Amino acid sequence: MFKGTNVAARIFERQIISPRPGASINFVRQFYENLVPGCTICDIDCPDYSFKKITDDGQYLVSFSRNLQDIIVYRPTWLSFSFKGEICDYESLTQKAKKFDSFFTQLYCITLGSSNEFICKDFFLYLENHQFGLFATSTAQTHEVPANEGAIHGVPSIEKITFHLVRLKDGEVMDEKSFYNDFVNLTPHSMGVFLYEDLLCIMSLRYQTIHILQVRDSGNLVDVRNIGAFCLEDDELYLNSHTQCPAVVNKSKPDENIHQSANGIHHQQVTQGSSFLTGIKQRLLSFIFRKAWNEEADPALRVQHLKKKFYFHFQDYVDLIMWKVQFLDRYHLLIKFGSVDGGVSRSTDQHPAFFAVYNMETTEIVAFYQNSSEELYSLFEQFYDHFHANSRELVHANFISSYSNNVHALEQLQSMKNKTSSLSQFVKKIMTSLPYTCQSQSPSPYFDLSLFRYDEKLISATERLRHSTDHPIKFISRRQPHVLKFKMKTGLETSGMDSSRTKKISSFLFHPYLPLALSIQQTYMQPTVVNIHLRL
Amino acid sequence: MGSLLGDWPSYDPHNFSQLRPADLSSQSSKVTPVTYQPTHSRTLPPPDQVISTETRNILLRRFYQKSEEKLCRKRAASDHLTPEHRCKQPRGTLAEEEGY
Numbered sequence: 001m002f003k004g005t006n007v008a009a010r011i012f013e014r015q016i017i018s019p020r021p022g023a024s025i026n027f028v029r030q031f032y033e034n035l036v037p038g039c040t041i042c043d044i045d046c047p048d049y050s051f052k053k054i055t056d057d058g059q060y061l062v063s064f065s066r067n068l069q070d071i072i073v074y075r076p077t078w079l080s081f082s083f084k085g086e087i088c089d090y091e092s093l094t095q096k097a098k099k100f101d102s103f104f105t106q107l108y109c110i111t112l113g114s115s116n117e118f119i120c121k122d123f124f125l126y127l128e129n130h131q132f133g134l135f136a137t138s139t140a141q142t143h144e145v146p147a148n149e150g151a152i153h154g155v156p157s158i159e160k161i162t163f164h165l166v167r168l169k170d171g172e173v174m175d176e177k178s179f180y181n182d183f184v185n186l187t188p189h190s191m192g193v194f195l196y197e198d199l200l201c202i203m204s205l206r207y208q209t210i211h212i213l214q215v216r217d218s219g220n221l222v223d224v225r226n227i228g229a230f231c232l233e234d235d236e237l238y239l240n241s242h243t244q245c246p247a248v249v250n251k252s253k254p255d256e257n258i259h260q261s262a263n264g265i266h267h268q269q270v271t272q273g274s275s276f277l278t279g280i281k282q283r284l285l286s287f288i289f290r291k292a293w294n295e296e297a298d299p300a301l302r303v304q305h306l307k308k309k310f311y312f313h314f315q316d317y318v319d320l321i322m323w324k325v326q327f328l329d330r331y332h333l334l335i336k337f338g339s340v341d342g343g344v345s346r347s348t349d350q351h352p353a354f355f356a357v358y359n360m361e362t363t364e365i366v367a368f369y370q371n372s373s374e375e376l377y378s379l380f381e382q383f384y385d386h387f388h389a390n391s392r393e394l395v396h397a398n399f400i401s402s403y404s405n406n407v408h409a410l411e412q413l414q415s416m417k418n419k420t421s422s423l424s425q426f427v428k429k430i431m432t433s434l435p436y437t438c439q440s441q442s443p444s445p446y447f448d449l450s451l452f453r454y455d456e457k458l459i460s461a462t463e464r465l466r467h468s469t470d471h472p473i474k475f476i477s478r479r480q481p482h483v484l485k486f487k488m489k490t491g492l493e494t495s496g497m498d499s500s501r502t503k504k505i506s507s508f509l510f511h512p513y514l515p516l517a518l519s520i521q522q523t524y525m526q527p528t529v530v531n532i533h534l535r536l
Numbered sequence: 537m538g539s540l541l542g543d544w545p546s547y548d549p550h551n552f553s554q555l556r557p558a559d560l561s562s563q564s565s566k567v568t569p570v571t572y573q574p575t576h577s578r579t580l581p582p583p584d585q586v587i588s589t590e591t592r593n594i595l596l597r598r599f600y601q602k603s604e605e606k607l608c609r610k611r612a613a614s615d616h617l618t619p620e621h622r623c624k625q626p627r628g629t630l631a632e633e634e635g636y
Contacts, residue, residue, distance in 0.1 A: 291607070328596060332596055383595040386596075
């Protein structure tokens with residue numbers, strides 16, 4: 001670590017100090033304490049687009065038009081100005097240069113939507129290796145849907161959702177993949193799409209299927225497998241060739257009938273239509289069965305134990321549906337199961353949720369936990385980075401501050417845990433962040449908790465809309481506990497009366513490595529204000 | 537001076553005057569470094585050993601380890617208990633680690 005705080009002294013020190021092994025990025029990041037985006041250009045004159053994200057390699061700024069039909073991509077640059085002669089009027093030059101065009105050069109504008117299809121403005125994924133961007137367009141959602149074969153009830157339906165793979169360099173649409181009469185959740189909290197290296201998994205809620213796709217170098221989206229009704233690729237073929245009659249009673253669980261009367265006869269309808277439970281459900285039930293079986297060593301007490309642990313809850317397990325999925329590595333998925341009505345709600349009390357780790361190659365469930373499990377929580381605390389599932393090539397993503405790589409984040413989490421009255425409630429609340437939503441955190445070093453301390457309610461690495469305050473957001477140095485490094489003003493200073501009545505929402509877009517950030521402030525019934533924060 | 541340090545300047549001309557180049561060269565030829573030979577071969581690696589990176593990350597390894605513990609440990613314990621079952625009263629249930 002550097003001895004001094006002065007930037008010139010640090011540059012001299014850098015010539016002679018070699019960083020600790022494996023910590024060269026942390027070492028170099030300390031320079032971000034000296035170069036901070038403290039200067040704000042308020043209410044910059046910019047086109048009225050909805051700015052979505054600056055890609056993690058800093059090459060593109062992706063934005064959508066207000067009517068959600070077009071995509072406009074900019075290249076982030078830096079302002080530059082020059083003058084002739086000796087007398088330099090620095091102030092007036094910088095004034096002239098403070099325009100949106102100085103920072104962002106428009107590359108192109110392409111139309112993805114059509115008359116009835118609109119771009120999903122919460123969805124954008126970036127493949128850094130090939131500079132591909134994944135966008136989604138969908139038609140309107142309908143809630144009153146006739147029951148289709150194979151579709152579950154209680155989930156809305158969208159006539160058509162299309163995923164577009166666009167090469168961001170020139171805006172060419174490489175490939176598309178559409179889902180009809182299906183529902184894929186594209187809201188930030190319950191994102192049904194996860195990208196890991198070149199693999200994409202899409203959670204189709206209506207048909208309870210996980211679609212695994214691969215993005216090839218040529219820009220094609222190729223189906224790899226579908227997990228849900230069938231686990232192995234040839235399951236369907238095998239079942240079709242052996243099915244004699246359509247309605248076969250599920251003989252695998254004979255004790256089920258004893259408890260049907262306890263649970264209510266109406267549950268029987270679920271299994272009447274199809275002869276078998278889905279492949280993934282069967283794998284899950286057999287795992288729970290084997291686990292309960294092995295918990296009790298005494299054979300005499302085993303049946304009693306099984307009744308309590310497995311058969312009593314059998315119908316609840318059968319009724320579970322998959323809500324969200326993420327990759328843990330190329331072969332393992334973390335799947336969140338929940339009840340039909342409990343999926344998107346954030347309240348954790350009434351609706352139990354479960355997490356399962358599934359191996360796609362062996363089609364086995366490896367682990368199964370309830371969301372209040374302390375065992376899962378301890379794994380979460382220790383190995384949080386592995387839940388992020390960043391591939392090894394993306395270096396910067398591994399340095400986003402998290403509970404397992406940053407002592408300050410861990411301290412915050414543990415102090416919250418110590419303050420809480422009910423540990424299981426606390427665990428459930430923390431578990432709502434699993435499965436992780438990929439590319440939802442900004443890799444900017446200004447969010448590094450070892451460098452800066454900031455109010456996480458007002459701003460953090462996670463990209464989401466927050467209520468804004470009138471006071472500027474302070475970033476305080478971590479190493480020098482009371483030194484303010486820089487402030488970010490989120491909007492024009494309005495008079496006290498106006499600000500208390502109107503609700504303002506702000507969002508922030510940080511450049512991954514330059515001292516440049518955009519803050520977008522939206523007020524009800526008023527035009528959006530965009531500020532640029534930079535180091536001048 | 538002809539010493540190993542050459543004609544490098546120093547504050548005091550008497551510094552490094554005790555060093556003789558002859559001493560240095562004779563010293564280096566006389567001393568042979570001590571080598572140690574192992575007396576046993578217990579710590580040698582097996583001849584077919586291949587060291588490679590574990591493909592599964594640590595989180596997945598823990599998941600597998602815990603599931604193996606739950607599925608195998610109890611089975612091993614139950615094998616131990618079964619022979620005594622006939623002559624003794626049925627035992628109480630083994631303490632459960634965690635239920636859900």
